[in-house]
Amino acid sequence: MADGxxxxxxxxxxxxxxxxxxxxxxxxxxxxxxxxxxxxxxxxTRTVAxxxxxxxxxxxxxxxxxxxxx
Numbered sequence: 001m002a003d004g005x006x007x008x009x010x011x012x013x014x015x016x017x018x019x020x021x022x023x024x025x026x027x028x029x030x031x032x033x034x035x036x037x038x039x040x041x042x043x044x045t046r047t048v049a050x051x052x053x054x055x056x057x058x059x060x061x062x063x064x065x066x067x068x069x070x
Contacts, residue, residue, distance in 0.1 A: 028052070
């Protein structure tokens, strides 16, 4: 997707679909190594556990329809 010389649509698509792209190209991961720099400049690496779709909470199902036809 492109919108002329602007990169905004590309960044928006990446932001919205990043989990799917990551899983497609790199596969599922059991852990992730996250590197960041703290406020005082110290570099820190943390390992965090991955998850599965089955482990994520299910969105609530509305008890009323989204709209009603009259």
